[in-house]
Amino acid sequence: MKRGQSSTERHIIVITGPAGAGKTTVQDYLETTYGIPPIITHTTRAPRAQEQDGVDYYFETPASFAALDLLEDVQYAGNRYGSSWDGVERAWQQHSIASIVLDTKGATTYQQRLGDQAVVIYLAVPDPQQLRSRMLKRGDTPAAVQARLHSAETQRDLALPRALQQTGIYVPNQDWEQTTQQLAQIIEKLSND
């Protein structure tokens, strides 16, 4: 299959939403529960405690990031992030459904470029105090949490963007049990496509 060629059988679950909403938690759950492989993306951000190169991200320098052949890339809270067709194809070699965690700008790009192959899930946690306490609980420093919450990108991602309102699936992530039930419905529908 050529890069970007449309296929009815292969899908990417694009998980988006504000910082601290639970996107990585959902991605990990989809992998452990359904065997859905994550697409690993690239960033110039420094690794957090416990994060590993090649597992959580490919951690890049500004120079190595600039040399990448990327499908899309963004600036988020002062760092660069980007994803590649190679990453998508590597995940699709393992499973017909893959997942990727993106900001809402990247999610919009995936929807525009992949059409129905991109299934966008918007994880909603509308209360910034809840996002703050989740990031603190995760181990982020208070200064990092403050900077992240005040970034223009997090403020933008607090709401589902207009471009995703028709096709994006709104998933409130307050009650984890309810979240997993909604995820099960999404996976069942995709598996029957």
Ligand SMILES: Nc1ncnc2c1ncn2[C@@H]1O[C@H](COP(=O)(O)OP(=O)(O)OP(=O)(O)O)[C@@H](O)[C@H]1O
């Ligand atoms: N439904 C939930 N209820 C309570 N806590 C949750 C829920 N979902 C995720 N969390 C917790 O919230 C914290 C942030 O989750 P996670 O790191 O997955 O967010 P994220 O959206 O990937 O954040 P970022 O974009 O900043 O990387 C984690 O400690 C996670 O365990």
Ligand SMILES: Nc1nc2c(ncn2[C@@H]2O[C@H](COP(=O)(O)O)[C@@H](O)[C@H]2O)c(=O)[nH]1
């Ligand atoms: N458009 C893209 N967004 C990405 C990519 N990889 C991660 N992200 C998003 O960036 C922010 C910040 O991530 P963090 O790990 O530093 O908290 C978050 O919204 C991610 O979803 C990417 O390749 N492209």
